[in-house]
Amino acid sequence: MSMTITEKILARAAGRDEVKPGDNIWVNADILLTHDVCGPGTIGVFKREFGEDAAVWSREGVVIIPDHYIFTKDVKAHRNIDILREFVQAQDLPYYYDPGTANYKGVCHVAMPQEGHVRPGEVIFGTDSHTCTHGALGAFATGIGNTDAGFVMGTGKLLIKVPETLRFTLNGQLQKGVTAKDIILRAIGDVGVDGATYCAMEFDGDGIEGLTIEDRMTICNMAIEAGGKNGIIASDDKAEAYVRARTDKPFTPLYSDPDSPVREHRTYDLSELVPCVAEPNLPDKYAVAADRTEVKLTRAYIGSCTGGKISDFIMAAQILKGRKVSVDTFLVPATQEVAEGLMSEHVDGQSLVEIFADADCLDIAPPSCAACLGGPLDTFGRANTDEVVISTTNRNFIGRMGSKQAQIYLASPYTAAASAVAGHIADPREFL
Amino acid sequence: MSDAAPVISGKVYVVGDNIDTDQIIPAQHLNLVPTIPEEYKILGSYALIGLPDDYPPFVEEGQMETAFPIVIAGRNFGCGSSREHAPLSLGAAGLKAVVAESYARIFFRNAVATGELYPMESQVRLADLFKTGDEATLDIGGGTLTAADGTVYDLKPIGDVAPVVSAGGIFAYAREAGMIEDR
Numbered sequence: 001m002s003m004t005i006t007e008k009i010l011a012r013a014a015g016r017d018e019v020k021p022g023d024n025i026w027v028n029a030d031i032l033l034t035h036d037v038c039g040p041g042t043i044g045v046f047k048r049e050f051g052e053d054a055a056v057w058s059r060e061g062v063v064i065i066p067d068h069y070i071f072t073k074d075v076k077a078h079r080n081i082d083i084l085r086e087f088v089q090a091q092d093l094p095y096y097y098d099p100g101t102a103n104y105k106g107v108c109h110v111a112m113p114q115e116g117h118v119r120p121g122e123v124i125f126g127t128d129s130h131t132c133t134h135g136a137l138g139a140f141a142t143g144i145g146n147t148d149a150g151f152v153m154g155t156g157k158l159l160i161k162v163p164e165t166l167r168f169t170l171n172g173q174l175q176k177g178v179t180a181k182d183i184i185l186r187a188i189g190d191v192g193v194d195g196a197t198y199c200a201m202e203f204d205g206d207g208i209e210g211l212t213i214e215d216r217m218t219i220c221n222m223a224i225e226a227g228g229k230n231g232i233i234a235s236d237d238k239a240e241a242y243v244r245a246r247t248d249k250p251f252t253p254l255y256s257d258p259d260s261p262v263r264e265h266r267t268y269d270l271s272e273l274v275p276c277v278a279e280p281n282l283p284d285k286y287a288v289a290a291d292r293t294e295v296k297l298t299r300a301y302i303g304s305c306t307g308g309k310i311s312d313f314i315m316a317a318q319i320l321k322g323r324k325v326s327v328d329t330f331l332v333p334a335t336q337e338v339a340e341g342l343m344s345e346h347v348d349g350q351s352l353v354e355i356f357a358d359a360d361c362l363d364i365a366p367p368s369c370a371a372c373l374g375g376p377l378d379t380f381g382r383a384n385t386d387e388v389v390i391s392t393t394n395r396n397f398i399g400r401m402g403s404k405q406a407q408i409y410l411a412s413p414y415t416a417a418a419s420a421v422a423g424h425i426a427d428p429r430e431f432l
Numbered sequence: 433m434s435d436a437a438p439v440i441s442g443k444v445y446v447v448g449d450n451i452d453t454d455q456i457i458p459a460q461h462l463n464l465v466p467t468i469p470e471e472y473k474i475l476g477s478y479a480l481i482g483l484p485d486d487y488p489p490f491v492e493e494g495q496m497e498t499a500f501p502i503v504i505a506g507r508n509f510g511c512g513s514s515r516e517h518a519p520l521s522l523g524a525a526g527l528k529a530v531v532a533e534s535y536a537r538i539f540f541r542n543a544v545a546t547g548e549l550y551p552m553e554s555q556v557r558l559a560d561l562f563k564t565g566d567e568a569t570l571d572i573g574g575g576t577l578t579a580a581d582g583t584v585y586d587l588k589p590i591g592d593v594a595p596v597v598s599a600g601g602i603f604a605y606a607r608e609a610g611m612i613e614d615r
Contacts, residue, residue: 026611037462037463037515038514038515038516040465040467041465041466041467041516041517043467044465044466044467044468045467048467049603050612068462069462069463074463076463076464076465077463080463080465083465126514127514127516128513128514129512129513129514129538131514143514143538144514144538144541145514145515145516145519145538145541145542145545145546146466146467146516147516147542147545147546147601147602147603148541148542148545148602151545151602151603151606154612155606155611155612157611159596159602159605159606193450193508193511194450194507194508194511194534194536197508197534197535197536197537198537224512224538227508227511227536227537229537282450373454373459373513374454374458374459374460375459375460375462376460376463377460395452395454395512397452397454397455397512398452398454398455398482398483398484399454399455399458399482400452400454400459402460404482404484404485
């Protein structure tokens with residue numbers, strides 16, 4: 001039977017020769033990811049159901065990356081990290097990245113691939129909806145709740161439904177100034193915020209080759225914003241080299257059969273895409289950036305698992321070099337590695353940190369999820385009033401970045417940086 | 433949920449489309465750990481506090497529980513985050529069931545896995561036919577919602593998750609199926 005990459009990965013993880021969409025199957029997990037917001041509850045479920053002294057199903061399978069509420073005075077946030085520490089120590093878990101130490105990473109979805117925890121053909125469950133990011137390296141990766149995560153923690157298995165697939169074939173090359181973020185915002189705009197509900201969003205086509213691994217992460221990261229169960233791009237030489245540079249663990253990639261049936265197939269000529277935004281308050285409110293220049297902004301935000309990778313900051317720096325921002329511009333590198341990259345990477349001979357300082361951006365924050373999801377009241381960049389924000393993050397729901405009165409426009413780092421300079425939404429191609 | 437499927441009567445609270453998890457439980461309250469009993473209760477007091485200000489309160493200020501046992505919603509209820517705090521906060525507030533046109537995948541799954549509330553699906557757009565405060569009777573087993581004037585609305589069968597729901601959630605189901613040992 002002809003199968004998609006998602007079906008093949010799930011079939012293998014279920015020990016079956018084949019599966020079809022709609023089948024409910026028990027699959028074996030390779031990785032369970034959790035963080036400080038959902039980890040304590042997951043641990044609570046695990047202990048309640050398996051016993052205080054139960055051992056996790058696999059010490060190497062559990063990856064815990066605190067990232068949400070790190071740089072806050074919130075007492076419970078600190079308590080929650082202490083719960084993680086105590087559990088990690090009791091279970092002797094090797095993959096824990098502790099805040100306040102040299103081992104701290106930052107945003108889990110950027111740290112996961114950086115640390116070699118994402119491998120083609122594997123199954124990753126995470127207590128975070130943006131776990132779908134990891135499909136960028138040809139893995140099946142999806143977000144789950146604490147109860148399911150507690151189950152995986154104890155058994156290494158989960159009962160899941162095999163999703164139908166929506167296939168997006170990306171052909172050609174993006175124009176200068178147009179990015180992976182513009183691809184995924186366009187795709188979400190086309191299918192709608194529930195257009196991929198319960199489905200895999202598979203991206204293929206000759207345009208994939210020209211996308212970096214970080215571009216692919218940006219695309220798969222936002223599959224959930226169309227309701228997708230997972231986003232996935234089959235691995236290629238570039239992806240496999242990226243993974244091999246980060247882990248010695250063997251892996252066996254899988255690929256869609258060319259004629260594998262899907263529920264829906266859309267084809268995009270990447271050269272026709274343009275810089276865009278998603279208007280408040282849903283990620284599918286697609287608008288061409290050049291058509292929204294009347295929208296005045298009060299701040300710009302560059303960060304998160306979607307838009308806080310080193311490539312995102314390089315794009316922002318290309319725009320901001322030699323210019324000044326006209327609104328408060330918040331920069332939050334996703335991980336420590338990205339933060340270091342801001343010093344070591346250069347655009348036209350100037351380091352990113354210097355470019356951002358010269359452009360009058362606010363002081364760069366330490367890596368974490370920060371204001372992407374609002375968070376505790378003292379979170380860096382939190383929109384506490386009726387701010388109008390252009391942001392490289394993933395969600396623009398009412399109250400997402402803090403105040404219900406704030407308005408959030410989602411955009412690429414190019415568009416966010418150009419708009420920060422202009423003080424209104426702007427087409428970045430005029431700045432490159 | 434392992435009890436016989438209940439019949440729930442009371443006032444309904446009506447919301448629109450795409451009620452996301454940030455509206456159900458804003459992120460500033462995710463410092464609460466739902467498996468700590470007192471924090472679970474506090475989560476309930478914040479349920480749906482992220483809705484726009486023109487909605488009436490779902491939980492009155494100073495109260496821990498809601499006067500509404502049933503939420504009626506439009507499409508894509510619970511979209512966004514995987515935070516299990518969302519169905520848990522609704523359940524902690526005393527909500528018994530949501531009747532929506534459709535659900536986001538993770539919210540639906542979390543509602544079932546926790547056994548916290550019944551995620552029922554309507555066949556027609558009930559959010560336009562009911563207003564907050566209307567009385568209704570929801571028959572989970574019979575799959576109907578009956579309005580105060582006696583109009584009966586058939587709901588969709590609960591479907592593939594029925595065995596999991598009947599067993600009382602993912603752990604009970606797995607124990608029945610022999611996947612994990614009895615406690």
